[in-house]
Amino acid sequence: MEHFVKAAEILQTGxxxxxxxxxxxxHGAYAPEEDLNLLFARYMQFGVLPHWAEKFAINVISDFNSQIVVNPGFYSLSSFSPRVACAKKIPTFSIT
Structure with a gap:
C-alpha cells in the first residue's frame, strides 16, 4: 500500500x-467503471491491492529511483480524454 501512495505522488495524480x-x-484495456470502483473501494477499506497494481507502483518507484525522468504521459496518464484528442489523419497521395 505504501508503494501505491508513493507512485501517485511521483506521478502527481490520485x-x-x-x-x-x-x-x-x-490487462491491455481500460477497466469497466464498476470493476474499478469495486477495486478502489476494497483498497480504501482494507488496504488490499491486486498484485498487478502493486507491481505497477513498484515499477514507477523504481524508474524514479533510477533517476529516469518520470513523465506521467509515459504511464498513459494525461489530462486529455481520448474523446478530446484529435484523430491523426492518414496522409494520402496519388501518382498522376
Missing part, C-alpha cells in the same frame, strides 16, 4: 488514476 492505469497496463 490513487484512483494510478489504479486505472495499472489495470490498463496489466
Amino acid at each position: 490513487e484512483y488514476q494510478v489504479l486505472e492505469q495499472a489495470y490498463f497496463n496489466w
Whole structure:
C-alpha cells in the first residue's frame, strides 16, 4: 500500500488514476467503471491491492529511483480524454 501512495505522488495524480492505469497496463484495456470502483473501494477499506497494481507502483518507484525522468504521459496518464484528442489523419497521395 505504501508503494501505491508513493507512485501517485511521483506521478502527481490520485490513487484512483494510478489504479486505472495499472489495470490498463496489466490487462491491455481500460477497466469497466464498476470493476474499478469495486477495486478502489476494497483498497480504501482494507488496504488490499491486486498484485498487478502493486507491481505497477513498484515499477514507477523504481524508474524514479533510477533517476529516469518520470513523465506521467509515459504511464498513459494525461489530462486529455481520448474523446478530446484529435484523430491523426492518414496522409494520402496519388501518382498522376
